[in-house]
Amino acid sequence: MSFFKKLKETISRQTDAVTEKFKSGLEKTRNSFSEKVNDLVYRYRKVDEDFFEELEEILIGADVGVATVMELIDQLKEEVQRRNIQDPRELQAVISEKLIGIYQGDEDFENELNMQDTGLTVILFVGVNGVGKTTTIGKLAHTLKSEGKSVLMAAGDTFRAGAIEQLEVWGERVGVDVIKQASGSDPAAVMYDAIQAAKARNADVLLCDTAGRLQNKVNLMKELEKVKRVIEREIPGAPHEVLLVIDATTGQNGLSQAKTFREATDVTGIVLTKLDGTAKGGIVLAIRNELNVPVKFVGLGEKMDDLQKFDPEQYVYGLFADVVEAQPE
Numbered sequence: 001m002s003f004f005k006k007l008k009e010t011i012s013r014q015t016d017a018v019t020e021k022f023k024s025g026l027e028k029t030r031n032s033f034s035e036k037v038n039d040l041v042y043r044y045r046k047v048d049e050d051f052f053e054e055l056e057e058i059l060i061g062a063d064v065g066v067a068t069v070m071e072l073i074d075q076l077k078e079e080v081q082r083r084n085i086q087d088p089r090e091l092q093a094v095i096s097e098k099l100i101g102i103y104q105g106d107e108d109f110e111n112e113l114n115m116q117d118t119g120l121t122v123i124l125f126v127g128v129n130g131v132g133k134t135t136t137i138g139k140l141a142h143t144l145k146s147e148g149k150s151v152l153m154a155a156g157d158t159f160r161a162g163a164i165e166q167l168e169v170w171g172e173r174v175g176v177d178v179i180k181q182a183s184g185s186d187p188a189a190v191m192y193d194a195i196q197a198a199k200a201r202n203a204d205v206l207l208c209d210t211a212g213r214l215q216n217k218v219n220l221m222k223e224l225e226k227v228k229r230v231i232e233r234e235i236p237g238a239p240h241e242v243l244l245v246i247d248a249t250t251g252q253n254g255l256s257q258a259k260t261f262r263e264a265t266d267v268t269g270i271v272l273t274k275l276d277g278t279a280k281g282g283i284v285l286a287i288r289n290e291l292n293v294p295v296k297f298v299g300l301g302e303k304m305d306d307l308q309k310f311d312p313e314q315y316v317y318g319l320f321a322d323v324v325e326a327q328p329e
């Protein structure tokens with residue numbers, strides 16, 4: 001069976017709503033990146049050096065990242081030789097397969113949250129200003145609540161004016177309580193309070209907001225470490241996840257932010273927001289390949305159900321939906 005047919009089958013095992021989210025969220029990237037690939041494979045008569053050079057440019061233009069692109073191109077060249085592929089059009093499926101391969105190739109890719117079977121699961125959100133931490137917490141609270149879990153949110157951003165209120169608005173919208181203190185108070189004290197409240201109420205999950213930070217390593221370390229220390233002290237083994245939120249529209253800059261954060265704290269997963277707002281959705285692949293931290297969620301819009309578990313197959317389908325759907329039955 002052809003790769004695209006297999007992909008179509010895999011996708012059809014999930015609900016259409018999920019497929020639709022990925023498809024509409026990736027529209028900009030599809031219209032730019034996939035159109036270019038499509039144009040390329042129809043323009044060339046044979047697969048040669050010039051073909052690969054153009055492909056390389058397209059991939060780099062989609063923010064796949066230079067190192068990742070080089071690896072991909074090598075893999076593609078190998079595959080072309082091995083299968084003796086002459087017709088560029090055959091490469092469209094091979095390219096898609098290799099893109100998925102970046103995620104599937106390694107067995108420890110894990111998009112599930114590390115949820116505790118019993119007791120409280122604490123999830124800490126970190127990242128620079130404006131990337132979508134607070135919004136992501138609101139969306140995730142909604143998702144977890146609809147799965148039947150009892151959720152609390154901690155207003156750990158005591159720094160930015162309006163930050164606490166913003167979380168409270170989300171709390172009202174999704175029906176989840178927010179534990180807070182006055183603006184300007186110590187974030188670590190808020191976390192302490194929130195953990196006591198979560199314990200007292202037997203909550204399943206505590207989602208902890210933090211202030212957007214500059215990429216200043218020393219301050220970053222100090223603040224985050226203090227918050228983490230309090231959480232660790234109150235609940236051994238917590239925080240169970242430290243999710244670094246990255247804005248996809250910042251491209252390679254987001255990748256460098258991620259590297260700084262990874263050095264400063266144990267990041268267990270990435271939330272890549274605003275994928276819907278960029279034509280350069282290839283950044284998902286660069287993150288996996290160059291950071292070795294899994295993308296656990298992607299933000300595909302601003303509404304409460306626009307946060308989706310990252311799924312490499314849905315992602316690639318979203319990129320090439322037009323081509324996949326045009327495949328004969």
Ligand SMILES: Nc1nc2c(ncn2[C@@H]2O[C@H](COP(=O)(O)OP(=O)(O)OP(=O)(O)O)[C@@H](O)[C@H]2O)c(=O)[nH]1
Pocket residue numbers: 127128129130131132133134135136157160163211212213245273274275276277298299300301302306
């Ligand atoms: N289109 C789109 N917008 C998003 C997404 N996620 C967040 N946003 C928007 O990004 C903006 C910033 O989001 P916040 O959640 O306030 O970001 P933050 O990281 O908490 O920012 P600070 O608290 O200032 O550090 C808001 O306008 C959100 O609606 C997404 O997946 N798609």
Ligand SMILES: [Mg+2]
Pocket residue numbers: 133134135157163209210212
């Ligand atoms: Mg915020």
